[in-house]
Amino acid sequence: MSCLFGVKEKMSEEQTVSLIDILEEDEELEEEASAVLAGSDSDHCSYPQGYVKRQALYACNSCRPKGGEAAGVCLACSYKCHEGHDLFELYTKRNFRCDCGNKKFTELKCKLNPVKEEVNALNKYSHNFSGLYCTCSRPYPDPDDQVEDEMIQCVVCEDWLHGRHLGRVVPDCVELQEMICESCMNKNPFLWTYAAHLSVSGAAVQVKEERDAEESNTNLSTKDEKGADVIEPSCKRSREEAAPSCRLKELRAIGQQRSQSGAVFWPSGWRSKLCSCSTCKDDLSGADLSFLLDESDTVLAYENKGKTNEQRQPGHDPLMSALDNLNHVQQLEIIHGYNDMKTELKDFLQRFAEEGKVVTPDDIRQFFEQQSRKRRRDDAGCF
Known part of the structure; x- marks a missing residue:
């Protein structure tokens, strides 16, 4: 998932999908x-x-009065307080406090935490909270848009933009990169200096200046010689002189330029190469960009944390919830039966997956008829 909102897929009725495709997509x-x-x-x-x-x-379209203020609710409140409502899924946002039940909701009271301040003054809102995205301010999915396109989130404004509206060609392996839209770059011009040295090779030049792409084909992950010469000497001097230098000033002095148009893509680890001197820290704070110095702020870091938490604390199985109301003998019988059927179904489907075949309704019907006959034989044997 990383920084991709999704890719709309359109398949004709004549197209078929093999079971292996279904299993991979489900995973x-x-x-x-x-x-x-x-x-x-x-x-x-x-x-x-x-x-x-x-x-x-999430933003609740059912609870928001017509023309009312934007509001966002956390995951738990989307389940407990807004079940069955028309919700806009916002993916993730930084530095946000749940609005559920505050004065922005005229009738709704939060079931999980009813005592809340009237407003959360530090929350930031955008047209995403109204179900609109990108510079084109369209919904997602867009019923009127017939173009297959991916949506990518800007790490600064956190809006989602269509790949075709970024003003540049989307690079390969975009899932491993962060993007800052052109609007946010222009609002913070110093970022263009960093972009000339740190951004993914070909940023914007593939659209407007192909000749410059050959000259500035840099790749941070492999650290070409020019990039290393830019950054490493400043670190050595700072250690020798025991006085911090400003990396941003050094990069400006080099004078390397790039086209200041289009979105900019940044490789993994680029935040660690930003200057953290006291002046730059103050400037970042004044521009409300202090989070750029925090690598744990990235969506990728959040997702990795989520995967780790899921492995440590797996969700409660609905089957186990149902078993709570049965006696011990009934629980064992159902668990054994469930595990047997799950194993047999997996083996049954695996044959189709290995052969790349499509599972038909007749195949599924045949499987459960076999299970039914087996169960009748087992029951007869018991009696």
Whole structure:
């Protein structure tokens, strides 16, 4: 999932999908859900935690009065307080406090944490909270858009933009990179200096200046010689002189330029190469960009945390909830039966997956008829 909102897929009725495709897609969806949702608490409102560093958020279109103020609710409140409502899934946002039940909701009271301040003054809102995205301000999915396109989140404004509206060609392996949209780059011009030295090779030049792409084909992960010469000497001098230098000033002095248009893509670890001198820290704080110095702020870090939490604290199985109302003997009988059927179904489907065949309704019907006959034989043997 990383920084991708999704790719709309359109398949004709004549197309078929093999079971192996279905199994792989199902596994990917489970991993994405674990990455995004497991990083947030599904049982307790996040409001007592204050402005959470990053969490999954939703905007309720059912509870928002027409023309009312934007509001966001946490994962738990989307389940407990807004079940069955028309919700806009916002993916994740940083430094946000749950609004559920505050004065922005005229009738709704939060079931999980009813005592809340009237407003959360530090929350930031965008047109995403109205179900609109990108510079084109369209909904997602867009019923009127017939173009297959991916949506990518800007790490600064956290809006989602269509790949075709970024003003540049989307690079390969975009899942491992962060993007800052052109609007946010222009609002913070110093970022263009960093972009000339640290951004993914070909940023924007593939669209407007192909000749410059050959000259500035840098790759941070492999650290070409020019990039190393830019950064390493400043570190050595700072150690020798025991006085911190400003990396941003050094990069400006070099004078390397790039086209200041289009979105900018940044490789993994680029934040650690930003200057952290006291002046730059103050400037970042003044621009409300201090989070750029925090590598744990990234969506990738949040997703990895979610996957780890999911592995440590797996969700409660609905089957086990149902078993709580049965006696011990009944529980054992159902568990054994369930495990046997699950194993047999997995083996049955695996044959189709290995051969790349499509499972038909007749195949599924045949499997359960066999299970039914087997169960009748077992019951007859017991009696």
